[in-house]
Amino acid sequence: MLMRSLAQVATVSFGISFGFSPAFAADVATPYELEPSSAAFLVITKKEGVASGFAHDHLIAAQDYKVVLLAPEGEPEKGVFRFVVNASSLTFDAPETQTKHFAALKAAGVKAEPFSPLSEGDRAKIKENALDASQLDAAKYPEILAEVTHLKKEGNTFQGREFSHTATVKITVKGKTVEKRLPANVTMASKELTVESVGAFAFSEFGIKAYSALFGAVRNADPFHIYVSFKARTK
Secondary structure, eight states: OOOOOTTOOOEEBSOOOOOOOOOSOGGGSEEEEEOGGGOEEEEEEEEESTTGGGOOOEEEEOOSOOEEEEEOTTOGGGOEEEEEEEGGGOEESOHHHHHHHHHHHHHTTSOSSOOOOOOHHHHHHHHHHHHSTTTTOTTTOOEEEEEEEEEEOOOEEETTEEESEEEEEEEEETTEEEEEEEEEEEEEETTEEEEEEEEEEEGGGGTOOOOEEGGGTEEEEEEEEEEEEEEEEEO
16 A cells, blocks of 8 residues: 655545655655554544434544555654545444444543444435535545644643644645644654544534534534544554
């Protein structure tokens, strides 16, 4: 999955593209390969509205992807990590994903209670609504992109939890780019790179009105969270 050329961008099934601004020549960087079983690229939405008891928080995840990941040994702040998503291949509320990642999301402060299980039919309808022209408009904007333009070893906090780094992140959804500084934990040791990051965004920042039904009685809240976690090793 790993590509050595910094110019290459891989098309994957969860559209985020991270890139630490390279301050080095590509030939001195060490290639890292993602450990798929460790990876979590997630979006968490929250319910609201007077009939929110009939609504659900949702977990959107990437399952299949390719990455470009290069970094000088011992200097993750100078690395490059790129990741691109095809919106139509996102998964919604998969039971195994809900179970696998709930503890990490609870520790990150973005989900206090377990996700509600949904039928396969409900999950299919949720995905159909999410990809519709009124939401992600996957037909017109098939990719969701992100780029980390700067990574600094600078303490940051989220929901009272301490993080070792601050990442400047650009995310593009439906043709609209939003930039924010997010907390991250980044460590590099014994040929292994470990990354965890979490952040808050809003649908309205991307020009999207959060999904609503029954005249707004059941709807998604405008704010949502992203959560990224993975391990990668040198060959």
